[in-house]
Amino acid sequence: MxxxxxxxxxxxxERIVRPVRASLRTxxxxxxxxxxxxxxxxEEEFARLGDDxxxxxxxxxxxxxxxxxxxxxxxxxxxxxxxxxxWEGEPGEPAWRTAARVAGGTAALAxxxxxxxxxxxxxxxxxxxxxxxxxxxxxxAVPAYFFALTLFTAWMERVCHGPLGWSxxxxxxxxxxxxxxxxxxxxxxxxxxxxxxIPVTEAMTAGLISAHFVVFACALGTxxxxxxxxxxxxAGLDIA
Amino acid sequence: xxxxxxxxxxGHLEAMILSTLSDGDAHGQEILRRLEAAGCGLLRLKExxxxxxxxRLEAAGxxKGVWEPESHGRRGARRRIYRLTGKGSRKLEVSRGEWxxxxxxxxxxxxxxx
Numbered sequence: 093m094x095x096x097x098x099x100x101x102x103x104x105x106e107r108i109v110r111p112v113r114a115s116l117r118t119x120x121x122x123x124x125x126x127x128x129x130x131x132x133x134x135e136e137e138f139a140r141l142g143d144d145x146x147x148x149x150x151x152x153x154x155x156x157x158x159x160x161x162x163x164x165x166x167x168x169x170x171x172x173x174x175x176x177x178x179w180e181g182e183p184g185e186p187a188w189r190t191a192a193r194v195a196g197g198t199a200a201l202a203x204x205x206x207x208x209x210x211x212x213x214x215x216x217x218x219x220x221x222x223x224x225x226x227x228x229x230x231x232x233a234v235p236a237y238f239f240a241l242t243l244f245t246a247w248m249e250r251v252c253h254g255p256l257g258w259s260x261x262x263x264x265x266x267x268x269x270x271x272x273x274x275x276x277x278x279x280x281x282x283x284x285x286x287x288x289x290i291p292v293t294e295a296m297t298a299g300l301i302s303a304h305f306v307v308f309a310c311a312l313g314t315x316x317x318x319x320x321x322x323x324x325x326x327a328g329l330d331i332a
Numbered sequence: 333x334x335x336x337x338x339x340x341x342x343g344h345l346e347a348m349i350l351s352t353l354s355d356g357d358a359h360g361q362e363i364l365r366r367l368e369a370a371g372c373g374l375l376r377l378k379e380x381x382x383x384x385x386x387x388r389l390e391a392a393g394x395x396k397g398v399w400e401p402e403s404h405g406r407r408g409a410r411r412r413i414y415r416l417t418g419k420g421s422r423k424l425e426v427s428r429g430e431w432x433x434x435x436x437x438x439x440x441x442x443x444x445x446x
Contacts, residue, residue: 108380121412125360125383128409132361133379156378164384170391 100148101130107158107331114169115176122165123326130155183323187246195239202231237277244270249313267306274302345385347427350420353395359411386414394420
């Protein structure tokens with residue numbers, strides 16, 4: 093099969109899949125599965141007719157009316173997929189919006205955990221004021237941290253895979269920034285214990301853990317870039 | 333004989349898929365091949381309709397789809413292999429019972445022996 097044929101088959105698939113309101117993950121599954129199907133049909137028809145255009149026309153007929161298949165696919169999308177779609181965000185949305193969504197999700201989770209802990213210990217009366225303040229503080233600080241971490245991840249993605257290309261200097265600056273930020277957050281969280289002196293072992297452990305967050309951000313940035321490249325490839329097909 | 337297609341198959345497609353998968357795991361194209369073979373070439377499905385039906389069955393837990401580990405030279409695209417689950421087998425039995433009842437009731441109305 094030539095590249096041109098493959099692109100034409102992708103257009104057939106994309107006519108069906110693009111209008112479906114579903115998460116990127118669901119759309120990716122449908123695209124891959126339909127593409128392998130239409131490729132098989134095309135090869136079958138090409139073997140029968142011996143002609144590219146005829147085989148493509150026959151593949152289109154066998155697949156059915158795209159609008160009808162789109163409507164059927166839409167009905168097959170589960171309610172849970174709406175949540176996934178919300179969580180994934182729109183392709184190409186600004187980083188702050190992704191960060192706000194992550195922070196919102198983390199805040200909701202932190203509130204639920206805090207609520208469960210309070211309920212399990214008989215409400216706020218069972219808690220000393222300092223512990224209660226620490227719990228509420230953590231529930232507020234964790235979303236703020238994740239907001240910043242998401243922004244750092246987007247920054248890492250840009251410096252590693254952005255339009256300006258790879259530059260060691262920018263990668264080192266971004267990585268050092270994220271490492272330092274995480275380290276400061278950990279120091280802030282341990283402030284009561286570290287007030288009189290900073291224990292060397294714990295500080296080194298915090299430094300190592302912070303370094304892991306840099307690796308995590310790089311991995312996340314890379315996977316997000318791959319997703320964006322895939323998205324651009326399909327979004328670039330002219331389905332009119 | 334005339335071909336059976338479109339509206340006449342609507343409402344039966346999911347049960348037909350379940351029945352096809354009771355013969356063994358299969359990917360989309362193989363399911364269509366089995367349906368066409370079982371229908372002696374007289375069944376004509378719009379092939380795009382198969383996948384929404386498979387996704388509905390999967391969401392209902394009646395079939396389970398697993399990606400093939402390798403694309404076997406299909407330029408990165410992998411097939412999804414579907415398997416009938418226990419719930420799907422039970423649903424198939426119910427559908428078969430409903431179909432027998434349908435034929436038993438409508439057969440005499442059409443003047444055809446069930």
